[in-house]
Amino acid sequence: MDRQVKRRVERHRFLYIYRQERRSVWFCVVPYMKAGGIKRHKRRTFQDRRYGTKAAALAVAQQWRDEQTELSEVRRAMGDQKALSLFTAVSEATPFGLVGIKPLFRLKPLGGNMSVTAQKGRKRWFSMRKYGVWEAYEMAVIQRCKWIGAEPPDRADMDARFNRWLEANEGQLTKHEICYKSLLQTRE
Incomplete structure (x- = not known):
């Protein structure tokens, strides 16, 4: 991987x-x-x-x-032509351990997005309110993989990374009124 x-x-x-x-x-x-x-x-x-x-x-x-x-x-x-990787250590900058994928929360208007970036100037956001938390995350991972030409991680790996982040960020999701309770029940 x-x-x-x-x-x-x-x-x-x-x-x-x-x-x-x-x-x-x-x-x-x-x-x-x-x-x-x-x-x-x-x-x-x-x-x-x-x-x-x-x-x-x-x-x-x-x-x-x-x-x-x-x-x-x-x-x-021509610039940055070095090989790209999808995986990295979990940190504040990369909470899922996936390069270029990060959740962003805002107070006005209340909500959050999954942000995905790649190379210079490529950036896209997927709304957690519109798509749901898991779907926004999954769409961001797939978009990043398309941009860098990598195979998406397997479902079990994506689940483990997402669940680890979800448990640590329940307070953030509640504060920004993003529904995730049903997600916890269906994923267990």
Whole structure:
């Protein structure tokens, strides 16, 4: 269960590719890392008239970008490409022992969410009021696994982690008026 997940480079259609309509040109700017850790950029332009059409120039730009992102100096400069793991020690920052999954409670409006994060800028919340405490937790775990490309933990492991957290946080759930009593009865 503690194996790390080697991430592939996720390329959306316009990653590092930009358009300048005035000049009818696509240009690609790809970061790379020089010796000594100095970050630089490779630049190349793709003019519509040279490749025939706007779409053809874009296709060539994407092909060049894809070739460049396979180079090790570019991969290092692209940022956080290290392997990700789902499991960690239980702490205040990771109450379930799952990286990126954390319950958040609020007073106005009264309630709580399961927060899930992954990589830079990816964040999503699942309402404990709307979905229920267990369902919000389960949806957060599944979302995190999708984002990092890991297999979800087995049901027994998820139950054990959740029940440990639930017993320690009954007061929080009561304070924020989130129903969990039926959950305790059905899960025992």
